[in-house]
Amino acid sequence: MFDSLSQKAPQPGLEHDFGGSFARCFQPTNFRTTLQSYRERKSKSRPPASRPCIMVDVIRTIALTCLLSSICLGASNEKRPSYPSYDYEIARAHEIKPHRRTIPLKGVSPGFNQLRLTLTVSPMGDVVDAGAGGDREALKFWPQLQDEVRQWKFTPFEENGQAVTAEVEEYIDLVPPERLPMIHVAAPILRPTSKVAITLSRTGCFGSCPSYTVTVGTDGIVFAGGGYVVASGKHTDRVDANQLRNLAKRFVTADFYSMDSSYTASVTDNPAYTLSIVIDGHEKKVEDYVGSWVGMPAVITELENAVDTFAHTERWIDGSDGLVEALRGENFNFQSFEAQLMLKEAASRGSTETVRKLLKVGVPLEPLPAPKPDRPYVTSQLESVGWLNAASSHPEALQVLINAGASKNDQSDKDLALAGAARSGNVGTARALMDYGANPNADLSARAVTKGGGGIKTQRTGAGSVLIDAAESGNPEMVREILRYNPELEARDGQGRTAVFAAGEYRDGDKDGARVECLHLLAEAGADVNARDNEGNTPLHETFLTDVEEELLKLGADVNARNKDGETPIFTTVDDDAIPLFIEHGADLTIRNNKGETVMEAAKEKGPLREEAFRKAIQKLNQR
Structure with a gap:
């Protein structure tokens, strides 16, 4: 499909x-x-699993004749490492x-x-x-x-x-090939005394693209941070004017003044970049909106990146080395609400050394009030997030905050940070938080949990229990650690899903067999492999991991369980490998969903590849 x-x-x-x-x-x-991603990895790193011969003793309709048979799918003799x-x-x-x-x-x-x-x-x-x-x-x-x-x-x-x-x-x-200038435009002469100003602006996107404008001029550097940067607002630094003129020479050599004024692709939700240079009053500006897709010369991207490198914007964007020193140079107020936001942002990115330095220069850990409405500042998604929760995916930064006594009396922050550590699968971090007082049996269902992905921080209702987060991580050691505290096995998230559902999810980078082991640990502890979510689905309805599907069936999952749409797992699966597996374990192909469709009829709506998968599975059965 x-x-x-x-x-x-x-x-x-x-x-x-x-x-x-x-x-x-x-x-x-x-x-x-x-x-x-899962399929490609599965085909490269794991041989087909050996499945036992099981007699299928379900009467099929005439349209599915000859399905009374047994099926045995053998393992490949060639095992790839x-x-x-x-x-x-x-x-x-x-x-x-x-x-x-x-x-x-x-x-x-x-x-x-x-x-x-x-x-x-x-x-x-x-x-x-x-x-x-x-x-x-x-x-x-x-x-x-x-x-x-x-x-x-x-x-x-x-x-x-x-x-x-x-x-x-x-x-x-x-x-496509580069769209080089057709007409040469002479650049202004660059003299040892020339006044130069180079400006790079990057906007946000549908995601976590940092938005900022940086101007490097002969009189200094000005950085104006917007969203998804550690240091929002206006910040400054000094500049070597001669080195700046050397940067300007790169623009002249690249024939920047001859470039088109805009390179714009027909696409949405991406960041837009504007690069401009002024030499003694002569300006050239180029707009780049995914310009490489329409033949923008690569040198423009190189110049954009050269501006970032020259200005060391990574210190303000990511909180990397040099941020605190630059802030000191502009007499920044480290006892401010903005400084606290910087500390949280640096912690959330794992910029441990910057976290240490910000604490050392006196950023307070007691919450300060946000500025009044008449005092503008750039808001952050981390404003309402606790210190520990912000750093929960970064063990070293988190430990620095624990050592400093952050959130010592804030039980909610400790518990939410533990959920984050469990979700990331870091057992050492989880233990450190529990030693600090985090509760592995905390009820998180009514709390706003901060989750991250690709740099984005979002807040949503908690998973209901730390165990669900541990199972989501796909790390058996994390699940084993939380199970030591006898958690509620059937606690549910907002969709009604338990830890067994979470164990069947997939993350790129999962280790082979790890999720099966998580599932086995949960079942061994007594978790219900036939639990239902708010839509009536069981874990077998939801997962698309073949090895997890096999393990669920071994543990007693009902292959003919029907959800609120009247569909069994063979209706809902998107894993074509699961079709013969479900049939061999007794999937009833005569069941009709609430629309009155059999699984074969429903497969037509999912495209020819799904129909072909059913055809092959049935053909194999008929040949036995």
Whole structure:
């Protein structure tokens, strides 16, 4: 049903080159991508599971004749090795430059053209195997790129201090050939005394793209932070005028004054960038809205990134080294509400050293009131979030805050931070929080829990119990740790789902067999594998992980349980591998849903691939 990555939207969380390293353009994870990612990984790292022969003793309709038989799906004799896997965010921190991530090629059409790469990287950091997924148009360019990708180098990936062979996720964006200037426009002469001002503006997007404007001029640097930055508002720093003129020379050399005034792609929800330079009163401005998709010369992106590098904007955006020193240089008030927001933002990004420095210069941990309406400031999603909750996904930053006594008397913050640590699967962090007083049996159903993904922080009703968050992490040790405290096994989230449902979810980077182990631990503790959510679904209705489906059936899941739409798991599954599995375990194909459809009739609405999956499953049964 889902061939490759055919969705025409940016890959979830991908740092697009059309925005440089500072454009963390996030699109909410869509189900299609999640399922495809799981399928690709399953096909590479895990052999087909061996399934026992089970007699199917259910009378079928005439249209499904010859289904009274047994089925046995044998395991493959060839077992491919399974390696630790790393997503693109981790992989890119290991890249040894240069890796081209946006590649112009003749024949590429304007628009979204992306290859999802799965690389096998040796302990020495060499690419020893490379595969690509994508739509047909993108995949036809893969042969031209394989040799280049195989030359990529990484610093070694390590497990327990040892370099290991790793499976790595990467992406390449394919773009049309560059649209170079047709008419040359002479740039102003750059003199040793020239007044120069270069401005870069980046807007927000449908996600967590940082929005800010930075101007580097011969009289200094001015940074104006908007959303999704650590240091919002106006901040300044000094500049070396001669070095700035050297940067301006790059604009002149790149023929920036001859470039088109706008490179705009027909796409929505992405950040827009504006780059301008003024040399002795002569201005040139270029607007870049996913410009690489329409042939914008790559040098413009290089200049955008050069401005960020020159101004060290990462200190204000991410809270990296140099932030506190720059704030001191502008006489910033560290005993202010804005300073507290900076501390939370830095903690939420895991900028541990900046957290230490902000505490050292006196940012107070007792909550301060927000500015009055007549005093403008940039609001933050973390305003109402506690110190510990903000840092819950980053063990080192969290420990610094605990050591400083943050939220010592705030039980709610401790409990919500524990939920965050459980969700991230970090057992050490969870233990540290429980030692600090967090309650593993806290009822979170009425509390606003802060969740993050791709840099976005959202608040929503809690999962109901820390156990649900632990199961969602997919880390058996995390589940085992929370089970030690005898939690309520059937606690439910806002959708009525229990920890068993959460154990059947999927995250890119899950270790093979980990979710099955989580499920087994929950069932062994007495959790109900046939629990119902608010729509009447059981965990077998909801999961699309084949190994989890198998384990649920072994544990007694009802293959013919009907939800409020009258549908059994074979109706709702999106895992084609589950169809023969469910049939072999007694799925009744004669059951009709509330629309009066059998599963075969309902399959027609889900497309030809679903129909084909049923046809093959039935054909195999008829041949036995």
